[in-house]
């Protein structure tokens with residue numbers, strides 16, 4: 001077995017603790033960035049940078065029409081490698097075979113309707129499609145086109161064919177397209193594409209395993225107003241919740257995110273997003289979406305208390321009632337606990353997953369919290385010394401209601417998200433029934 005095939009197998013089969021540690025691929029990757037002929041081709045330059053700055057080796061393989069948008073010299077300078085488009089360049093090196101065989105990952109961004117159609121049909125009429133046909137590594141396509149082209153049954157059939165064969169076709173983002181039209185069809189940002197592509201290699205197992213599942217994920221921090229300019233709230237970037245949403249979308253789920261305050265993150269393409277501010281707003285939105293959900297994940301950092309009254313005018317320092325120095329707080333509802341109670345009352349049958357960020361004794365406190373909340377699983381992490389908030393990586397332990405504990409090795413938040421989903425899928429496929437009855 002080739003080294004590359006062995007590596008892919010390691011990652012694809014990694015579900016247990018030891019296997020996951022093995023599947024954490026850290027060595028630089030040989031990445032082929034394919035570029036097809038669409039206006040978003042300029043964003044491929046940023047994508048090349050994402051990989052080279054992470055230490056990966058990049059070969060850019062544009063289609064001939066991509067060079068109408070960005071010149072070969074730009075791709076050569078950014079990647080440090082020569083750029084060819086046809087199977088008849090450098091024939092002595094048999095490029096269309098060599099480039100595909102050496103690749104650990106192929107990412108095509110933008111993937112136009114025509115390139116998607118040619119790959120689905122197994123064509124090999126340029127260097128890019130020939131490379132894809134030869135490759136045995138993961139292939140990730142990031143489509144970009146007008147909404148009508150994306151929604152056309154021809155394109156949708158081609159996408160379904162490719163996904164059935166194991167090609168990862170990312171959801172296009174929703175937004176401004178060329179000209180004045182808006183809708184699904186926009187190329188996601190380079191960082192989003194790179195994060196998903198890297199996860200496919202590091203976490204492996206990227207089937208449509210959540211197809212038909214309705215998933216609700218809360219993310220970010222809630223805020224409680226003191227007056228029109230001040231609030232109390234919890235710290236959270238929303239990154240882990242968004243990464244969970246990204247993975248769920250690409251495993252085929254129908255995903256609703258209920259988001260409080262998040263860093264300026266790009267929203268995960270393909271997910272619906274409901275924006276809320278306070279804990280009570282979040283509870284209303286989560287409860288409404290949970291009614292017919294299969295899985296609910298509370299990744300949000302929820303403000304436990306709110307001021308008893310919200311001042312309608314800005315409070316001033318040194319006023320007679322000294323309202324600012326002595327805030328009277330009342331407890332907010334516990335959304336997670338409330339979901340478990342709804343399930344006990346038969347109002348939802350969702351698998352319920354929570355998060356816990358602890359500074360001391362994370363495992364012991366996590367186990368007690370899981371019991372108190374009535375959830376099926378809790379992802380516990382240590383935030384001692386301000387760790388994790390806003391960071392790109394995470395680690396911790398997944399504790400189950402059956403008493404199980406699984407180490408989640410340090411990794412990018414998307415990779416951690418993929419591992420959390422592997423565990424949730426086990427519960428949701430029925431193995432969880434016994435957990436819940438315990």
Ligand code: CTP
Pocket residue numbers: 279298299300301302303304332333334335336337353354355356357373
């Ligand atoms: N949570 C919730 N509603 C709340 C508080 C927390 O749904 N009012 C959820 C969080 O989204 C998370 C889990 O409960 O999934 C644990 O949150 P955490 O703040 O750690 O728990 P608390 O019950 O607030 O306990 P602590 O005293 O440690 O803050």
